[in-house]
Amino acid sequence: MRTTSRPRRATAPAAAALLCSALLLTACSSGGPQSAGSAGPGSAQVTLTVGDFGTFGYKEAGLYDEYMAAHPNITIKYETVQDGQKYWDALTTHLASGSGLSDIQAVEVGYIAQAAGTLGDKFTDLSKADGVKADAWLPWKSKQATTAKGALIGLGTDIGPMAVCYRKDLFEQAGLPSDREAVGRLWAGDWSKFVDAGKQYQSKAPAGTFFTDSASGLFNAALSAEAQQYSDASGKLVYRDSPGVKKAWDIAVSASQAKISAGLRQFQDNWNTAFTNAQFATVVCPSWMTGIISKYSGDSGKGKWDIAQAPVASNWGGAFLTVPKAGKHTAEAAALAAWLTAPEQQAKVFTKVGNLPSTTAGLQLPAVQGARLDYFGSTPTGQIFATTAGNIKPAPIGEQDGTVKTIITDNGILDIEQHGTDPAKAWQTVTKLIDDKVNG
Amino acid sequence: MASTLRAPAEDSPPPPDRPGPAAAAGRPAWRSRLHRLDLKASPYVFIAPFFLCFAVFGLFPLVWTGWLSLHRVDLLTPDVAEWRGFGNYTRLWATDQFWNALRNTVTIGVLSTVPQLLMALVLAHLLNYRLRGRGLLRVAVLAPYATSIAAATLVFVQLFNPDYGLVNWCLSGLGLAHTDWYADTWPSQIAIATIVTWRWTGYNALIYLAAMQAVPKDLYEAAALDGASRWQQFTRITVPSIRPTILFTVVVSTIGATQLFGEPLLFGGGVGVSGGSAHQFQTLGLYMYELGWPSRQLGRASAVAWTMLLLLLLIGAVRYLFARRHRLEPKG
Known part of the structure; x- marks a missing residue:
C-alpha cells in the first residue's frame, strides 16, 4: 500500500535529525582531539552548527560539503526541525537562557521583527562581517532584519513570491483549462476570483478531491497581497481593524463554507499524505512550496503539476540566517552565513529545492531566470517567480505578526474548517486568544 | 500500618559510655563536646544529601514558581519581574481557556483512569491463577510501561488517523460512521x-498482582468450601483485601492524569500545544506550557502550576477523608 509507506518515510528524516543532534552532543562534549593539537587561530579546527526548519536546501544542494571542502578546518553540523512554530518556540527559549543555540540560527520572516526588536541584542551585527554587502539584498528584505540601532542581524536567504500550483490532470477532469496562461486568467486580479474558480471546480470535481488544500493557506496568500497586514508602519499591532486581515479572513471563510477546501492543516502529516493521494487540485504556491510539492507528491505526481500566476503579486515567507552572540565562533559562523546567502549559493538552492534568491544579483542570474524544475516538467519556474519577485510591494511587519498568524490560522480558520464553527464566533475566539497572548 | 509498630528504642545504639567519665576527666573538655556533637549531628549529616537535593530540585523550584506566579515575568528576561499579587490567579479564574483545560483534564482523566484500573484489576486476577507461561505474561503486561511515550503516541497517531488509520478502517468494517479522531x-x-x-494498565496490574499474592490462600479455600464462585471470591475476598493498594493506585493515577502532557502534545502534532484547533484536548499541563513557552508568560504559567498543585492537595485531602471514613466504618 502506498499510503502506509508515507509515514515511515517521514520518520526517517526525523530519526536522522535525532541522530544528528546526538552526534552534535557527543561532538560538543568530547571537545574533539583535533582541536587540542592544532596551532594558530587561522588553522584551528572549528565545528559550526546550523539550526533551521523546514527545507532550506543547503544540504540538498551540497553546500555544506562544498564549504567544508574549501575550508578544511571547518566542520559543519546541522539540525533541522520540521515545524517552524516549534522551531521558533525552542529558539526563543534557547536565546533566553543563552544555551542550546547553534552557531547559525534561521529565523522566519514572521518572527524577524521580534528578533530585530526585543531580541535584537542577542544577535551579532552582520553588516560588517566578512563577505557581507548590505545592499546585495532586495532593499525591503534587509530592512526587515535591521534593528532600530542599524544593526543587520539577519542575512536574507530566500523570498516567497506567490504563485498557484495546480494539478493539470484534476483541472482537466473538472472541465477547467489546464494551460498555465488560461488558468492564471481564471483568477487574475483578485483572490476572491480564486474562490469562484474553486466553486466551478467543485461542481464537477473528481470524486474525493477538493479545489484547494486549506483555507489557512488561502488566508496567508490573500493576506500577503494586502498593503496593510497585521501591523502598521510603526510596527504597532493593528490586526483587528486591518482591512487586509478582514479581507483575507472573509476570503478564507468563504472558501471553507463553499466546501472547496480539504480542511487540512498545512505542513502536517495528513497534509503530506494528501499530496500523495491527489486529494486537492491547487495549493497556493510561494516559490519554496515547489520543494514541498515534489517531496510529497512523489513519483505519482511528477509532470502533473504546473504553476500559474497568482491573482496578485505578493510575498509569503522567506527567511534569514542569524548568528547568536552566545555562539563560540561568531566570526566563522558569520562567514559561513554570508557564503550561504551569496547569490551563487542562493541560485544553487533554488535549482535544487525552489527557494528563490533574495539578493538582486541572485534573481538576475541566468541559472535562476532560466531555471526549470525537473519535477514540473517544462514549466519556466524561474521566470514565473522572478517576474513576480519584481512586482512585490512589501507590507510593514511587526513583532507579533508570527504569533497572530498562528492563532488566526490554527485556532480560527482551522476551527471553522474542522468543526464548522460560526465565523463570527471564531473571530471572537481569535481576538480573545491574541489579546491574552500579546498582553502578558 | 498499626501492626508494624516498632519496639521502642530496642534497636537504637546503647548509651555512649566508652570514653567513660573517668577517662574523660584528664582529656580536654572540647573533646567530649566534639564527641557529643558527633553523636547529635552525624545522623543529620548522613541524611543531608537527600534534603539538600530535595531543597535544590524540589523545594526551590516550588517556592520560586510560587514567587513567579505573583509577578509578570517574560520568559526571555526572567530576572525582570513586575509585582502582580494574585492578579495571575484571578485572571485564570476569568479565562475560558483555563476552565476548558481543567474540564479536559478531568474528562480525559476519568476516561483513562477508570478503564485502566478496572482492566488492571481483572488482568491481575487472571495472572494470579496458575497459568502456563505466567512469567512471560507478567513481563508482557509491563512492556507498554517500558515503551517511551513518544514512540507509543506516534504509533497511536497513525492508528487513529481519520483517513488512513487502522481504527477507522476497522470501524467502517463494522459499519460505523467515519470518526474524526483528531478534530x-x-x-x-x-x-x-x-x-x-494502554501504557499504564500493565503497570497497575502488576501492583495489584503483588498485593493479591499477599492475600492468604486459606481464605480462598474456605470460601471455595463454602461454595463461593470465583466471581464471589474476587469481589468478597480479593477486592476488600487489596483495598489499600487500590486506593494507592487511584491516587497515583489521579496525579498522573492531572499532569497529563506528553500524550496530547504529541497526539496533536502541529497544533499539539494548543490541544487541537479548538483546544478540544488541551490539558492543564499543555495550557501551562502554552502560557510559559510559546506565549512566554512565565508568571501566568507558574500560576497554573500552583493551581495544579493545589488541586492535587485538594484531591489528596478528599482521599484522606474518604479513607478515614472507610477505616472507621467496619467498627462503627
Whole structure:
C-alpha cells in the first residue's frame, strides 16, 4: 500500500535529525582531539552548527560539503526541525537562557521583527562581517532584519513570491483549462476570483478531491497581497481593524463554507499524505512550496503539476540566517552565513529545492531566470517567480505578526474548517486568544 | 500500618559510655563536646544529601514558581519581574481557556483512569491463577510501561488517523460512521485516554498482582468450601483485601492524569500545544506550557502550576477523608 509507506518515510528524516543532534552532543562534549593539537587561530579546527526548519536546501544542494571542502578546518553540523512554530518556540527559549543555540540560527520572516526588536541584542551585527554587502539584498528584505540601532542581524536567504500550483490532470477532469496562461486568467486580479474558480471546480470535481488544500493557506496568500497586514508602519499591532486581515479572513471563510477546501492543516502529516493521494487540485504556491510539492507528491505526481500566476503579486515567507552572540565562533559562523546567502549559493538552492534568491544579483542570474524544475516538467519556474519577485510591494511587519498568524490560522480558520464553527464566533475566539497572548 | 509498630528504642545504639567519665576527666573538655556533637549531628549529616537535593530540585523550584506566579515575568528576561499579587490567579479564574483545560483534564482523566484500573484489576486476577507461561505474561503486561511515550503516541497517531488509520478502517468494517479522531472533542479525548490506558494498565496490574499474592490462600479455600464462585471470591475476598493498594493506585493515577502532557502534545502534532484547533484536548499541563513557552508568560504559567498543585492537595485531602471514613466504618 502506498499510503502506509508515507509515514515511515517521514520518520526517517526525523530519526536522522535525532541522530544528528546526538552526534552534535557527543561532538560538543568530547571537545574533539583535533582541536587540542592544532596551532594558530587561522588553522584551528572549528565545528559550526546550523539550526533551521523546514527545507532550506543547503544540504540538498551540497553546500555544506562544498564549504567544508574549501575550508578544511571547518566542520559543519546541522539540525533541522520540521515545524517552524516549534522551531521558533525552542529558539526563543534557547536565546533566553543563552544555551542550546547553534552557531547559525534561521529565523522566519514572521518572527524577524521580534528578533530585530526585543531580541535584537542577542544577535551579532552582520553588516560588517566578512563577505557581507548590505545592499546585495532586495532593499525591503534587509530592512526587515535591521534593528532600530542599524544593526543587520539577519542575512536574507530566500523570498516567497506567490504563485498557484495546480494539478493539470484534476483541472482537466473538472472541465477547467489546464494551460498555465488560461488558468492564471481564471483568477487574475483578485483572490476572491480564486474562490469562484474553486466553486466551478467543485461542481464537477473528481470524486474525493477538493479545489484547494486549506483555507489557512488561502488566508496567508490573500493576506500577503494586502498593503496593510497585521501591523502598521510603526510596527504597532493593528490586526483587528486591518482591512487586509478582514479581507483575507472573509476570503478564507468563504472558501471553507463553499466546501472547496480539504480542511487540512498545512505542513502536517495528513497534509503530506494528501499530496500523495491527489486529494486537492491547487495549493497556493510561494516559490519554496515547489520543494514541498515534489517531496510529497512523489513519483505519482511528477509532470502533473504546473504553476500559474497568482491573482496578485505578493510575498509569503522567506527567511534569514542569524548568528547568536552566545555562539563560540561568531566570526566563522558569520562567514559561513554570508557564503550561504551569496547569490551563487542562493541560485544553487533554488535549482535544487525552489527557494528563490533574495539578493538582486541572485534573481538576475541566468541559472535562476532560466531555471526549470525537473519535477514540473517544462514549466519556466524561474521566470514565473522572478517576474513576480519584481512586482512585490512589501507590507510593514511587526513583532507579533508570527504569533497572530498562528492563532488566526490554527485556532480560527482551522476551527471553522474542522468543526464548522460560526465565523463570527471564531473571530471572537481569535481576538480573545491574541489579546491574552500579546498582553502578558 | 498499626501492626508494624516498632519496639521502642530496642534497636537504637546503647548509651555512649566508652570514653567513660573517668577517662574523660584528664582529656580536654572540647573533646567530649566534639564527641557529643558527633553523636547529635552525624545522623543529620548522613541524611543531608537527600534534603539538600530535595531543597535544590524540589523545594526551590516550588517556592520560586510560587514567587513567579505573583509577578509578570517574560520568559526571555526572567530576572525582570513586575509585582502582580494574585492578579495571575484571578485572571485564570476569568479565562475560558483555563476552565476548558481543567474540564479536559478531568474528562480525559476519568476516561483513562477508570478503564485502566478496572482492566488492571481483572488482568491481575487472571495472572494470579496458575497459568502456563505466567512469567512471560507478567513481563508482557509491563512492556507498554517500558515503551517511551513518544514512540507509543506516534504509533497511536497513525492508528487513529481519520483517513488512513487502522481504527477507522476497522470501524467502517463494522459499519460505523467515519470518526474524526483528531478534530472532534470526544473522539480525540478517547484516543488520548486510550494511549494512557494502554501504557499504564500493565503497570497497575502488576501492583495489584503483588498485593493479591499477599492475600492468604486459606481464605480462598474456605470460601471455595463454602461454595463461593470465583466471581464471589474476587469481589468478597480479593477486592476488600487489596483495598489499600487500590486506593494507592487511584491516587497515583489521579496525579498522573492531572499532569497529563506528553500524550496530547504529541497526539496533536502541529497544533499539539494548543490541544487541537479548538483546544478540544488541551490539558492543564499543555495550557501551562502554552502560557510559559510559546506565549512566554512565565508568571501566568507558574500560576497554573500552583493551581495544579493545589488541586492535587485538594484531591489528596478528599482521599484522606474518604479513607478515614472507610477505616472507621467496619467498627462503627
